[in-house]
Amino acid sequence: MSERNAARRVRVWEVGGGRQSPHIRLGALDRRARVAEPIGVAHKVKTDWAGRRVLVAGGLGFLGGALVTRLVGMGAQVRVLDSLLPHFGGSPTNIRSVAERVEVLVEDTRNRDAVNRAVRDVDTVFHLAGAAGPDTGAGDFYFEIDVACLGTWHLLAAVRCFAPSARFVLGSSHLVYSPDCAAPVGEESHTGPDTIFGAHQLAAEAYSGVYGRAHELDVVIARLTTVFGPRQRLHNAAFGSLARVFDSALHGEDLRIPGDGRQHADFLYVDDAVDALLALGQAPGARGLAVNVGSGQSTTALAAGEAVIAAVGRGRIRPLVDGREESEPTGRAFVPDLARLRSLGVSAPIRSFEDAVRETAAWYLGRPT
Numbered sequence: 315m316s317e318r319n320a321a322r323r324v325r326v327w328e329v330g331g332g333r334q335s336p337h338i339r340l341g342a343l344d345r346r347a348r349v350a351e352p353i354g355v356a357h358k359v360k361t362d363w364a365g366r367r368v369l370v371a372g373g374l375g376f377l378g379g380a381l382v383t384r385l386v387g388m389g390a391q392v393r394v395l396d397s398l399l400p401h402f403g404g405s406p407t408n409i410r411s412v413a414e415r416v417e418v419l420v421e422d423t424r425n426r427d428a429v430n431r432a433v434r435d436v437d438t439v440f441h442l443a444g445a446a447g448p449d450t451g452a453g454d455f456y457f458e459i460d461v462a463c464l465g466t467w468h469l470l471a472a473v474r475c476f477a478p479s480a481r482f483v484l485g486s487s488h489l490v491y492s493p494d495c496a497a498p499v500g501e502e503s504h505t506g507p508d509t510i511f512g513a514h515q516l517a518a519e520a521y522s523g524v525y526g527r528a529h530e531l532d533v534v535i536a537r538l539t540t541v542f543g544p545r546q547r548l549h550n551a552a553f554g555s556l557a558r559v560f561d562s563a564l565h566g567e568d569l570r571i572p573g574d575g576r577q578h579a580d581f582l583y584v585d586d587a588v589d590a591l592l593a594l595g596q597a598p599g600a601r602g603l604a605v606n607v608g609s610g611q612s613t614t615a616l617a618a619g620e621a622v623i624a625a626v627g628r629g630r631i632r633p634l635v636d637g638r639e640e641s642e643p644t645g646r647a648f649v650p651d652l653a654r655l656r657s658l659g660v661s662a663p664i665r666s667f668e669d670a671v672r673e674t675a676a677w678y679l680g681r682p683t
């Protein structure tokens with residue numbers, strides 16, 4: 315194979331710098347992926363959502379859809395506000411099993427009137443409307459600023475006016491922390507993002523904190539690590555996401571791992587992320603806090619890649635040690651301190667990282683686990 319062709323076959327994992335994902339046809343893969351549903355497990359977090367009125371902004375996305383599905387299963391009255399713009403991972407299929415019991419507003423958080431209508435009379439707001447992570451394909455900073463900042467502001471202002479006692483849970487990211495923080499990184503650690511995405515998340519956090527304190531709102535900030543699982547989109551997946559690893563493996567392509575591959579990351583299975591969000595949606599002690607949300611199962615980039623390749627049955631690791639890749643922010647190590655999360659009643663995940671990877675691979679491959 316020529317150098318050029320070999321380079322084309324290499325998919326990049328955790329390498330930023332504005333590079334776009336190569337276009338890949340996923341038709342066949344997607345069709346098969348619709349066959350299998352994720353296997354349910356007993357969830358450890360006990361929260362009572364029966365009869366609660368909940369707004370999930372971004373509720374047709376990967377994370378939002380999983381949350382909506384679980385909330386409906388627990389008897390909540392769920393309203394979704396989602397723009398379904400193509401830059402994001404939103405799809406009605408993400409709530410397919412409960413769609414008839416959900417009120418869906420295909421609207422944008424940048425539309426203040428729509429947000430006011432959506433927030434009216436709810437008990438809880440989960441704000442998951444935004445980019446999943448760095449470089450997900452929008453490529454327009456003004457648009458991203460509007461979604462991250464204006465969208466969050468509209469939601470906060472609407473909560474103040476139309477649902478002042480509602481809990482407001484902001485889906486934020488570990489990328490708000492400075493890359494220089496020593497592991498494990500606690501919530502009081504230095505913030506100082508080195509990605510635009512992280513800067514947007516930190517701005518949304520700041521608005522939520524300042525506005526929440528000024529108007530005595532019940533705000534909680536969930537700083538999620540890297541979430542993965544069934545239904546996460548492969549095309550234009552965020553840099554640093556496990557979806558990029560799955561994408562490479564599923565297409566039998568080389569998987570480039572930045573640095574020496576020994577940097578530790580925390581990958582959080584979507585069911586466990588939902589558990590944590592549900593807990594943060596109700597735990598009285600969470601009010602006013604930023605809370606790290608992770609699995610606590612620290613995994614090296616190399617081990618994560620190997621687990622995906624083993625589960626998918628194809629793909630090949632090609633570690634890269636060169637200056638550029640090593641310096642990319644999403645290739646850096648991150649291990650969260652989860653003491654605060656645990657103190658709020660969210661225990662460690664039931665399944666291992668490898669089992670969660672197998673379950674995810676099975677979904678992508680469309681075969682039952």
Ligand SMILES: NC(=O)c1ccc[n+]([C@@H]2O[C@H](COP(=O)([O-])OP(=O)(O)OC[C@H]3O[C@@H](n4cnc5c(N)ncnc54)[C@H](O)[C@@H]3O)[C@@H](O)[C@H]2O)c1
Nearest residue numbers: 372374375376377397398402403404422423443444446541
């Ligand atoms: N997936 C992760 O690993 C991860 C990690 C940390 C934080 N988060 C945060 O969680 C949220 C959801 O992530 P995801 O992985 O589900 O992404 P996703 O792209 O799958 O879902 C985002 C959803 O938000 C909707 N949306 C985007 N902008 C909107 C707007 N202006 N108005 C209304 N709806 C809008 C999209 O249509 C989509 O359905 C994001 O805010 C992200 O920053 C995700």
